Amino acid sequence: MRTIKTIVKDISFKTAGQFEETRFEKIHNEIFNNSSEASIIVAQEIAQLIKSKQEKNKSCVLGLATGSSPIKVYEELVRMHKEEGLSFKNVVTFNLDEYYPMTKENNQSYFHFMHQHLFNHVDIKPENIHIPDGSVAFEDLNQYCIDYEMNIKNAGGLDFQLLGIGRTGHVGFNEPGSHINSGTRIITLDHITRVDASSDFNGIDNVPKRAITMGVSTILRSKRIVLMAWGQNKADVIKRTIQDDITSEVPATFLQNHGNATFVLDQAAASELTRFKTPWLVGECIWTQELKSKAIVWLCQQTNQSILKLTDRDYNNNGMSDLLAAGDRSSYDLNINMFNVLQHTITGWPGGKPNTDDSNRPERANPAKKxxxxxxxxxxxxxxxxxxxxxxxxxxxxxxxxxxxxxxxxxxxxDEALKFAEVCNDYVADDECKVDFLSIINFLKxxxxxxxxxxxxxxxxxxxxxxxxxxxxxxxxxxxxxxxxxxxxxxxxxxxxxxxxxxxxxxxxxxxxxxxxxxxxxxxxxxxxxxxxxxxxxxxxxxxxxxxxxxxxxxxxxxxxxxxxxxEWDVHEIDMAVPLSPxxxxxxxxxxxxxxxxxxxxxxxxxxxxxxxxxxxxRNKHTAKLYDDLGLAExxxxxxxxxxxx
Structure with missing residues (x-):
């Protein structure tokens, strides 16, 4: 099976003309149907690296990430260890970061995370595990961070660095403003990062405000970097990282300077890249009905016009001339067709309207009662x-x-549960039930x-x-x-x-x-x-x-x-639109x-x-406004x- 590494090798032999579809992109990326499929490929590359180092009797030095993105990679590595005999005895690991302050015993610590998902299940030597220590005294942190850098250097440097990405564009906890020359250090977390972590800590007030993190320069010195991102929530920052200029405001863009970095994405995370979002701006398209719908809705939004007002010039000036040329169509024909497609999605009868022609309705008329x-x-x-x-x-x-x-x-x-328990305790007369509620109250307090x-x-x-x-x-x-x-x-x-x-x-x-x-x-x-x-x-x-x-x-x-x-669904994706009255x-x-x-x-x-x-x-009002702006009923x-x- 191919690994991400072999994909990169294949690409090095291609000519520039073969990259028309990715001409907006500054970092190599591979798109997979889902995170499970992608995670298996990443785990296979790591496993091959470990084995190749074993054959040379050398240590394999891995930089590891935490969070939801790498969990399935770790699950696959554990499976390969248990079922295929993959050994970790020659593996040395350095984790990217840790909250500060944070004890190892805390369930939210990255020490706990790594042992829960990987280390407790493989044969890695405990002395080969390095995770930033969130319990180091503050006055000792500077020297501790210097020592962490030296430990990586003494191990021979990072052979492979696994990364996730935050909505701020952070890698590790290198938040916006981080310098390209930054090393391991303590850093103040961005508010957005703390908001995103708040559910893990049962509220933002419980999220630490600082963290210890490898620096940007530490990461960039890795021989190989793979960054993983899953889901719609990461789509915007992925686009900015891959397509925009390098800036410290999006620290992940520094990876554009690395000669052996690959972004591994699922389709949702890649959805804002130009070749997926607006492929007609990149090159010729195969104009399926779905792509036509997507393009025409986009064109309306670009020109601030309703569907039936679009002209040939609008199509030609916005990279859609080949859509006009296909089948010798005029803008009028395309507009009418698209207007009818959207009009037919609208229904006040989500279960189907009885005793009516349902050929242009989203749901069947029969059975009348479903x-x-x-x-x-x-x-x-x-x-x-x-x-x-x-x-x-x-x-x-x-x-x-x-x-x-x-x-x-x-x-x-x-607090909500305690309120209900106290109400029940005050109300229930039965002594046996009363004890039960008292035990709940005592537990919560x-x-x-x-x-x-x-x-x-x-x-x-x-x-x-x-x-x-x-x-x-x-x-x-x-x-x-x-x-x-x-x-x-x-x-x-x-x-x-x-x-x-x-x-x-x-x-x-x-x-x-x-x-x-x-x-x-x-x-x-x-x-x-x-x-x-x-x-x-x-x-x-x-x-x-x-x-x-x-x-x-x-x-x-x-x-x-x-x-x-x-x-919400994008307009071109909607098959049934159900209007609501005030x-x-x-x-x-x-x-x-x-x-x-x-x-x-x-x-x-x-x-x-x-x-x-x-x-x-x-959201519902916004969808209605989109339909209205496209020229349909308000x-x-x-x-x-x-x-x-x-």
Missing amino acids: RVILFSPHPDDDVISMGGTFSKLIKQGHEVHVVYQTSGNIAVTD NKSENQIDSLEVRKLKGLIRRRESHAAVRYIGLKDENTHFLDMPFYETGQIKKNPIGTEDINLVADIIAKIKPHQIFAAGDLADPHGTHEVCLNSIFAALKSLKSEPYMADCWLWLYRGAWH DEVTLKRHAILFHQSQKDRVMFQGNDSREFWVRAED YEAIEAFKRFQY
Whole structure:
């Protein structure tokens, strides 16, 4: 199997003319379908390096990163050690960074992270492991950092440096303003970096303000560098790093100066690169219907014109002359076609309009009354993402079921749980029950840093989320018996880190589908959730549908994907746009506000400080404005969906 290294060797023999598609890019990068596939390739390159050094009886010096990006690389290395005999006895490691102050025993320390994900599972010698020590006395830090640099130099320098990237463009913890000549040092963390880490620490107030980090010059001296980035959240900084000029404001751009660096990206992280975002600006395109839609919407936004006002000159002046030339079409023909495509996505009948011609509608007219499953990864994604559509489906007479896939208990703060426990303790007269609540109260009041919640506390927090969900969907009009809670086991760790998806998780999803035999399934297609729960939940649905594909009722089941609190579908991706009236927007807002434990202090809000109801409302109104700007009907708000062919 090819490694990233062999890909680089292949490229060195290509001529400049073969790089037309990447002419905007200043760093070599490889794009993979998903992070799992990419991580395996990176792990294979590391394994080959270790083996080649072993054959020469030399040490292999690795610079290692932490965070979510390298986890699957470490999992694959562990697998190769256990199943293929890959030895780490000749490996010497130096980690990039560590929070300061931070003890090794703290679950949030990178010392803990590296042992949890790699070192505890392979045969590396403990004396060969080097991780910055976050407990060094402040007055000793300067000498400690000098010594760390000398240890790398004495080991022969870094043969391979694995990197992630932060939204600020940091590598290691080299924040904006870091100098190209900087060495290992203590640094103050950027506010954005601390916001991004806040969910790991249960709030930004608990995130350390400083860290020890290898410097930019230390990283650049590595013989080989691989930087990994996954997901839509990294797309903007990846574009700036790969395509813009070198600047200390985006420290990762210094990697443009390295002669043997590769960025390994999934499709979402690469999505803002010019060759993906606007390929017609790079070279000739194969004009599929999807690409035409994407280009024409972009052209409208570039020219600030509606679709039907675009002219031949607009197409020619913006790199789309070959689209006009294809099939000897005029701008008028292209405009009318695109206008009709978007017009046909709009419907006030998300379950299909009975007794009508459905040839130009996104959903089928029949059966007139459909069985519908709305899967919600967390106990509030349903109303946040499609509260208005949810309400329409009920009002229009469909048999709607909402299925909450996880308990959502880790998103309930200790203070919120304590409040409920104290209320219960004051109210319940039964002595046995009273003791139980007292034990919860005592646990929460005396909970130590990084202590995992007890089973009783997790159950209470789960019940808080459950009852909020019941209240929200009752307000929309759903019957209690049509509300289902799966409490999928992968989620129930009591920690932010979840278990891998298992057979039991998939079976729970498959069983509820088999029971209801739906005509429609709505599922969360928003994979920007900071801790990946949405992705795991969606994968469980895909696996369940695959297992049920031969069942007769599945031939009539359509899968619609919504996006939630993190991102929305681009206009050209939308297959069904459901308009909301002002009253429906208000109803949706009130339904979201029933989730009081998630209001005001959102524990896992990602890079958006707004409350979920505000995000949802702004996003829906923005989608409506995009449709209006393109020359279609003006609505108060629009919820958007994409049909997935499984």
